[in-house]
Amino acid sequence: MKLTRSQVKSVQRRAxxxxxxxxxxxxxxxxxxxQAKKRLVRTGRPNLQTLKAMKLAFAKKVExxxxxxxxxxxxxxxxxxxxxxxxxxxxSFGGSATAFGDRGGAHEGVDLLSACGTPVVAASSGTVKxxxxxxxxxxxxxxxxxPSGEDQAYMHLQSASPLRPGTRVxxxxxxxxxxDTGNATACLLHFELWGAPGWQDGKPRDPSGDLESxxxxxxxxxx
Numbered sequence: 001m002k003l004t005r006s007q008v009k010s011v012q013r014r015a016x017x018x019x020x021x022x023x024x025x026x027x028x029x030x031x032x033x034x035q036a037k038k039r040l041v042r043t044g045r046p047n048l049q050t051l052k053a054m055k056l057a058f059a060k061k062v063e064x065x066x067x068x069x070x071x072x073x074x075x076x077x078x079x080x081x082x083x084x085x086x087x088x089x090x091x092s093f094g095g096s097a098t099a100f101g102d103r104g105g106a107h108e109g110v111d112l113l114s115a116c117g118t119p120v121v122a123a124s125s126g127t128v129k130x131x132x133x134x135x136x137x138x139x140x141x142x143x144x145x146x147p148s149g150e151d152q153a154y155m156h157l158q159s160a161s162p163l164r165p166g167t168r169v170x171x172x173x174x175x176x177x178x179x180d181t182g183n184a185t186a187c188l189l190h191f192e193l194w195g196a197p198g199w200q201d202g203k204p205r206d207p208s209g210d211l212e213s214x215x216x217x218x219x220x221x222x223x
Contacts, residue, residue: 003046007058011046014054039185043095048115049186063115082124082147084172085215086154087189089118092218094188100206108204109153109192110211116158116187118178122169123152123191123214129199131161137190138182141175142199151199153192156184 003011005021012019017030028044035043038053051059091114097103098111126143129151133139139157146152158179163169180187193207194200 003062007056008046010056010058011051011054014056043092047092047113047186049113049180063117080210080213082171083210083214084121084123085211086120086123086191087112087114087118087178088121089114089178091118091189094186098188100204100208109155109190110206110208112189112191112211112216113186114178114189116177116179118187119174120154120157120176120178120189122171122173122175124148124171126152126169128161128163128165128167128169131163131165133160134182136183138179138184139176140182143169144198148193149196151192151194151202153190153194153199155190155192156181156188 008021008023008027009019012021012027012030015027015030015034017027023046031046031050032044034054035050038050043050048059048063051062091112093099094111094113097107099107100110101107122143124143124146126146128141129144130140130142137155139160140153140155141157141161141163142154143152154175156179157176158181159176161176163175169175178187178189184190191207191211192199192204193210194204195202
């Protein structure tokens with residue numbers, strides 16, 4: 001996501017740093033302080049979540065441009081047959097406390113930042129096991145009967161998925177969109193993998209390696 005010099009100056013004024021229109025070390029440090037104060041992921045970059053928190057007039061336009069570009073992008077297929085990357089657009093990893101096992105082991109998946117509204121698809125074939133909302137997870141969907149035998153959980157979706165429990169999907173089938181529902185402090189997809197006997201009853205594991213093999217390459221535009 002590239003901002004104009006004028007837009008960068010607006011960001012700098014909100015972050016209380018000299019407005020010179022360039023993202024240097026002082027601006028990145030100021031942005032991290034601002035993001036920490038607002039309980040956002042501390043990237044040190046003027047990402048979409050930060051622009052929205054600053055209530056800048058151009059934030060909505062930037063979001064619309066990102067989503068429009070991402071919806072026309074080619075599917076992000078990986079090297080593993082039968083699997084695709086679940087976010088079909090620009091994305092980046094979250095900062096501190098967003099990786100698997102963070103928060104004293106309470107974080108049972110990984111957070112993938114992307115613009116709200118970015119399409120989310122099934123990473124593989126499977127059957128919808130659960131489709132609900134919860135105060136922490138927000139709108140979420142769980143797939144079972146996947147090729148690996150593990151359950152896949154997709155959380156903080158923008159709105160409730162239209163897929164009913166029992167529905168069969170294929171890799172790349174639309175299941176929803178990136179959102180910030182539940183306790184999310186930014187637009188993101190929280191993704192989990194659970195071994196037998198499955199979600200909540202089994203044991204979660206770090207899905208980072210799988211996501212990478214499914215075409216998960218972070219893109220600067222989402223940072």
